[in-house]
Amino acid sequence: MPATSAVEISGLVKRYDGRPVVDGLDLVAARGQVTAVLGPNGAGKTTTVECCEGLRTADDGQVRVLGLDPVGDARALRPRVGVMLQDGGLPTAVRARDVLAHVARMYAAPRPVAELTERLGIDAFAGTTVRRLSGGQRQRLALAAAIVGRPEVVFLDEPSAGMDPQSRRVVWDLVAELRDEGVAVLLTTHLMDEAERLADRVVVVDHGRVIAQGTVPELVASADDRTLHLVTTPDLPVAELTAALGGPFAVEERAAGSYTVAGPVEAATVAALTAWLADRGALATRLTVGRRTLEDVFLDLTGRELR
Secondary structure (H helix, E strand, O other): OOOOEEEEEEEEEEEEOOEEEEEEEEEEEEOOOEEEEEOOOOOOHHHHHHHHOOOOOOOEEEEEEOOEOOOOOHHHHHHHEEEEOOOOOOOOOOEHHHHHHHHHOOOOOOOOHHHHHHHOOHHHHOOOEHHHOOHHHHHHHHHHHHHOOOOOEEEEEOOOOOOOHHHHHHHHHHHHHHHHOOOEEEEEOOOHHHHHHHOOEEEEEEOOEEEEEEOHHHHHOOOOOEEEEEEOOOOOOHHHHHHHHOOOOEEEEEEOOEEEEEEOOOHHHHHHHHHHHHHOOOOOOEEEEEEOOHHHHHHHHHOOOOO
């Protein structure tokens, strides 16, 4: 494993009932970087992370964390790795402060518990048992437990799920600080703004395989496309609009009256669009033009149908 790599996955295969959930996946996460793994529900993200954490055994391929086997070398890895599970994995009958204090005692040089509880707002519910915490409160406690031991690698499965905007910002700042301290952070998320804000590298997974990867600018800069977002009359004939624009455009009504026009959008494109709308008596109540977002790329890669 190269000195800069903290996690290396090569040809990972994991099957359930004979069906491959992870199917030949390759991934590298570097030290001092945040690697975000994106994918639809059932794409294999959580299973991949659980194989890295030693919670599941690969059926084929190789997983190395800090150069070690997460299953065979679990004892050696445990003090060097932090884990935040999707369901929290916390004892439900114990008070929040006692959970964190117990975890901290397992490490030789833990972070100060008081510092973490204040930073993540845990003081406000420190005396409450885990079963009585809200989803966002459990997430904050689980994050604190994952990083209190000063790990070299942290696995975060949807770290800000269920959090309010204020809590999310605190978590994002903390993850960025971990990266600046040289920690390798591998996180899964469904939040595109979270990936855009935090990730040094994004890996898009679908059907158990990596289908795209790179920095956010690399992924959104495919071609020199812009995306036009339009709010107007619903149920317009998008095929006719596409033909009227006269170029390599993709027009889609994503919600009632909300359209996107993807392609080489220029001033002439906007003029042709507004003229076409005027001919049909339709008024654009909102029209914005911008570069493709990470969400645009994600939907283009994985499709728009519900899973």
